[in-house]
Amino acid sequence: MNILWINKITDREYWRTTQVELSKSLRKRGNKVTLVMAKNAGENKPVEDDTIYLPILPHHLLSGLIFGLALFFCSPLMVRKEKIDVIMIDGTSVWLPFVVPLKLFKVPLVIDVRDLSIEKKTSMLFDFSLFLSKYIADGLTTITQELREVLREKYRLCNKKIGIWSSGVSLENFNGGCSSNSFHKGESSKYFTLLHHGSYGGDRGVENLILAIGKLDEHIRGRVKLLLVGIPLEHQKGFLRLCEKVGVKEQVSILPIVEYEKIPFYIQMADVGVIPLPPDKTWCRVSVPLKTLEYLAMGKPIIATSIPFHQRIFEKGRCGVLIHTNTPEALSDAVTYLYQNREKxxxxxxxxxxIVEKHYSWDNMAFKVEMFLKNILQGYQNEN
Structure with missing residues (x-):
């Protein structure tokens, strides 16, 4: 199968991992995947056989429009030259209307929806994109059963085929074989290290995690370190003030965004990964946090709130502590339990x-995507 996959993401964004790694796994299965990504206007990129870069500008709306215009002129050439069988599209952006002309080439379009919009400035574009999907998409893919139901009910996409493939993880890059409990070795032996990493946004529970450290028993608090990786510089002062207010400045280390390739190093340093998302927020309940799979792949137990995806993980095996709220008290109790049961x-x-090896490798996700795309392609050919 010859797949054209269009995404307005750059090499510097964490979430490019999904597109890059899944493309590799699809190719391993014998498919040809041409990945369309974004680059800043004027940025030089090496010529690659399987990746095409289109320009964007550092402005939210103009970025999408410029990318869309480039796509409008380039995509017909891509489809003809590469003899594309099916097109996958990141379909929740302002540039989506620019792919409408591709319908003239009688190639099925599959729109991929990875999350819900939570910012007002993007929610209108998100809603418009999904409205347009009703008319131009031959199928959709999404990340969880819960998000599929939202698409069907809120956006009235009940008549569309919607496949599910979750986030995955590279078992080679995130190798559990390098994992061991830092509490028992080296200069880190006196600390029990907690880690939270990834992109930062409001209402993700990170502040509650700092408050939780302040609620630990004094003896335990002196033996615990919290490492926050990925906090933008403009937010770090606020976190430092919170640490001072709570009295945990010595227990918390804050690092800015780091290269994705360095994430396994920081996970290896930790004893436990923490995912404190608020389980009552819809955008959290439909999500699959990539960091969850990365911690587990590295052989680290997790403290995770009970969003549906985490519940499904724990149904497969006890790989940490599942909590039903992300309050500081609940997080503190979970940290205390794991500290007191370090031998487990x-x-x-x-x-x-x-669990990750069996269910959540990128190779597993590639199989699901391939089967869904073949189903869409077969149905499209039968109708035409």
Whole structure:
């Protein structure tokens, strides 16, 4: 199968991992995947056989319009030259209308929806994109059963085929074999290290995690370190003020955004990964946090709130502590439990690694995507 996959993301964005790694796994299965990504206007990129870069500008609306115009003129050439069988599109952006002319080439379009819009400035574009999907999409893919139901009910896409493939993880890059409990080795032996990493946005529970450290028993608090990786510089002062207010400045280390390739190093330093998303927020309940799979792949137990995806993880095995709220008290209790049961965390981490190997590798996701695209292609050919 010859797939054209269009995404307005750049090499510097964390979430490019999904597109890059899944493309690799699809190619391993014998498919040809041409990945369309974005680059800043004027930025030089090497010529690659399987990746095409289109320009964007550093402005939210203009960025999408420029990308869309470039796509409007280039995509017909791509479809003809590469003899594309099916087109996958990141379909929740202002540039989506520019792909409408591709319908003239009688190639099925599959629109991929990875999350819900939570910012007012993007929600109108998101809603418009999904409205347009009713008329131009031959199928959709999404990340969870819960998000599929939102698409069907809120956006009235009940008559569309909607496939599900979640986030995955590279078992080679996030190798559980390098994992061991830092509490028992080296200069880190006196600390029990918690890690939260990834892109930062409001209402993700990170502040509650700092408050939770302040609620630990004094003896435990002195033996615990919290490492926050990925906090933008403009937000770090606010976090430092919160740490001072709570009295945990010595227990919390804050790092800015780092290269994605360095994330396994920071996970290896930790004893436990923490995902404190508020489980009552719809955008959280439909999500699959990539960091969850990365911690588990590295053999680290997790403290995770009970969003549906995490519930499904824990149904497969006890790989940490599942909590039903992200309050500081609940997070503090979970940290205390794992600290007091440190002899169990290696076994928990092993269970987590096994869960990821069996269910959440990119190769597993590639199989699901391939089967869905073949189904869409077969149905399209039968109708035409």
């Amino acid at each position: 965390i290696t076994a928990m981490g092993k269970i987590g690694r096994e």
